[in-house]
Amino acid sequence: MEIISQNFLPQCSVVTWSSKLDKKRLVPDRSSILLSKVVKRSRLVIRNGTTDGYVVGENEDLGSIARRGESKSKVLIPGLPDESNGEAGAQISRYRSEWKPKLTVHYEKSGCDNIDAPAVLFLPGFGVGSFHYEKQLTDLGRDYRVWAMDFLGQGLSLPTEDPTTISEETGALKKNESFWGFGDEAEPWANELVYSLDLWKDQVQYIVEEVIGEPVYIAGNSLGGYVALYFAATYPHLVKGVTLLNATPFWGFFPNPVRSPVLARLFPWSGTFPLPARVKQLTELVWQKISDPESIAEILKQVYKDHSTNVDKVFSRIVEITQHPAAAASFASIMFAPGGQLSFSEALSRCKKNDVQICLMYGREDPWVTPIWGKRIKKEIPNAPYYEISPAGHCPHDEVPEVVNYLIRGWIKHLESDGFEALPLLEDPEEDWEDYRIAREIEFPREGWKKAVNLLLYGRKFSFWSGVGESFRSTVIRAFRGKSA
Known part of the structure; x- marks a missing residue:
């Protein structure tokens, strides 16, 4: 796997992974984007008014992938203020x-x-x-x-x-x-x-x-x-x-x-x-x-x-x-x-x-x-x-x-802008987030190390009973993992 797009800015960035890359590389540029033969679409994403990054998908954009719950993207966010690095x-x-x-x-x-x-x-x-x-x-x-x-x-x-x-x-x-x-x-x-x-x-x-x-x-x-x-x-x-x-x-x-x-x-x-x-x-x-x-x-x-x-x-x-x-x-x-x-x-x-x-x-x-x-x-x-x-x-x-x-x-900025700024994990303020859920891996620095967690955003069409089933499956999986350990 290779990183085909990354832009780490103070608030967050998005990294999308691909295992089928052409020899040509995608170089993010604010004035132009060079597309390889494999990468068919790209999007400039503005998140929460202060963060931007290029999200590139293979044959389709990240939005459609995320709406199917199959996104491999990673969101990089800042850690807490680190006084050792001069952050007050x-x-x-x-x-x-x-x-x-x-x-x-x-x-x-x-x-x-x-x-x-x-x-x-x-x-x-x-x-x-x-x-x-x-x-x-x-x-x-x-x-x-x-x-x-x-x-x-x-x-x-x-x-x-x-x-x-x-x-x-x-x-x-x-x-x-x-x-x-x-x-x-x-x-x-x-x-x-x-x-x-x-x-x-x-x-x-x-x-x-x-x-x-x-x-x-x-x-x-x-x-x-x-x-x-x-x-x-x-x-x-x-x-x-x-x-x-x-x-x-x-x-x-x-x-x-x-x-x-x-x-x-x-x-x-x-x-x-x-x-x-x-x-x-x-x-x-x-x-x-x-x-x-x-x-x-x-x-x-x-x-x-x-x-x-x-x-x-x-x-x-x-x-x-x-x-x-x-x-x-x-x-x-x-x-x-x-x-x-x-x-x-x-x-x-x-x-x-x-x-x-x-x-x-x-x-x-x-x-x-x-x-x-x-x-x-x-x-x-x-x-x-x-x-x-x-x-x-x-x-x-x-x-x-x-x-x-x-x-x-992100939530406060979304409300303060009357919805103009996108909710966290959404790529566009006007994006339709009707589908079941959007999943991302969130990575952030902590005490000199990198830490990661999974973050899910459930859409408007979220079904309570499907959520119950998912919670039950997760509980069973954790129980079996515990026994195997």
Whole structure:
């Protein structure tokens, strides 16, 4: 095999391979293209407004090959900012803002100098915080104004005071109580506090309106994806686009008092403070297990497909959070909180009705929120681009940030140009991407090495059941490979 066309520019390029070359060579030139006897067609491809490269196919153009899922092309994208090569990433600034009395929100920002650039807000998954988006803040912050926030009850948005008090009668017995929230009565500021979807949705509204001050592109991983969709369904005028990164399609095991007031009365406790006696005992037992560093390491091992990914910083930050005196009671409040006023499906329907733009990015090897959930969303919104990355697990933004950042850049440019710029992996803004899927190998540099993953874009005619069949076949193949190994 020989490379017959390559042009590596800062954003990406396309390399197409051929095993049947004439002696003549194709030499890319901006003014002219010399065709060999074998190569019958060529195209100049402009991707995302900043990248160009020549794509050459044998007897047909790349577009027709890609639409059959048979493309052998490779897309080269840049890595993260490499300080060893003099590439400076965007500086991250950290803030704390009091939203309500005693409720302080931690958030981080980068790209302060990009005054006219679009605003992008990232929402974290359960158990982590804005630190999980460091690779987006330092990279995307070079082009956009980027924020990431910690949900109340998690990360660095845990309370700075005990939300409960201990009565005089039991004070002597609980003098050395190490957990906040295990008292007998709630403080006035925490009287109705419960760490729920509705609280986080209102928290995002505060950040967007009071801190950012304009509509945003919002992206969320896992739990953050649900909150992003919920927020967009409730306040569509504040959202320019939603990116779901392995978004969990369910949260909250107990009935919402607004949706089901009668049913909600059957449950005596719904995540408020103080914790009931039995819940305190259960929380202590469970917390002892899940806050153990070995348990945390095992969970990270599950959700990251590529175990060569450095998760030391993420691990240490999660361990640090679990040692906060308010962490255990906050965890109990989250677990027993009622579901949102809108289910995930209802939020999706509202977004569809209000024409909220949605983009799906899923790690294919996610053991928790498998891609089948992303494909169900794709079925409901056929025009939503659905990208599947492999190998990648539950947190693709941290495991393969180069790919996720490349896709987010292209997605934002596509929307900002009103569709004039092509979606990532499409060659032409007006290209008909009705067919089943487009497949590419994505290659990027990382720490002096080259790394590659597979990237699929599913078209408008994507069939949910064909996707189910494909997922089943992939699972069987991986199982057999594991046995043979």
